[in-house]
Amino acid sequence: MTDLTTERMELRLLTADRAEYGELMAELDGDPEVMRFITGTPTPRADIVDRELPTLLARQAAYPKLGRWFAFGREDGAFLGWFELAPTVPEGREGEQPADDEAEVGYRLLRSAWGSGYATEGTRRVIAHAFDTAGLRRVWAQTMAVNLPSRGVMERVGMTHLRTFHVHFDDPLPGTEHGEVEYELLRP
């Protein structure tokens, strides 16, 4: 188990004995503003607890160096959101196995935790883990071009904009016409 700490947060890795974190995911994904650039709509609790959580736990077992860390304030223990290193492949490489020397960095915070620098602080920490402990060569991230808060995090942690590209969606979210962006950071 690799829990991490930052100046203001405890980052606790999701593991099978912490299945109660599914409720925290449901709280987060129940907010339409949090989901605005992801699915555009809140995710029902049952989808998270019955489907997403078991998928994540299976992924955690298969990729023990990566994972999803749940963030709690060190002062008050309050849940803030999560950070992750995921074994996914960038758009355009669907069907490929994820390379074992790269991971997608992700983050999702409760609305009450926005605007305080937590996302930048936590993302820096999981990227340090990716390079220094997991031995990865590349960390990348993808979001809608119009998700400026997310791009702000990518830029503050030193990631480079690699490309803007377009994906076809049957039911596109507002802003899809501006495309998707991919950022990356290579091990120094």
Ligand SMILES: CC(C)(COP(=O)(O)OP(=O)(O)OC[C@H]1O[C@@H](n2cnc3c(N)ncnc32)[C@H](O)[C@@H]1OP(=O)(O)O)[C@@H](O)C(=O)NCCC(=O)NCCS
């Ligand atoms: C993406 C997301 C995590 C970004 O959150 P955020 O609060 O904008 O990012 P940070 O935590 O890095 O905070 C930066 C802001 O806090 C301010 N700030 C305050 N105190 C700070 C501190 N000590 N250190 C750094 N920044 C601080 C910064 O000035 C900045 O404000 P600004 O946006 O007005 O310029 C958040 O919008 C979110 O959870 N969105 C929903 C999920 C999502 O879209 N995830 C990404 C999908 S790819």
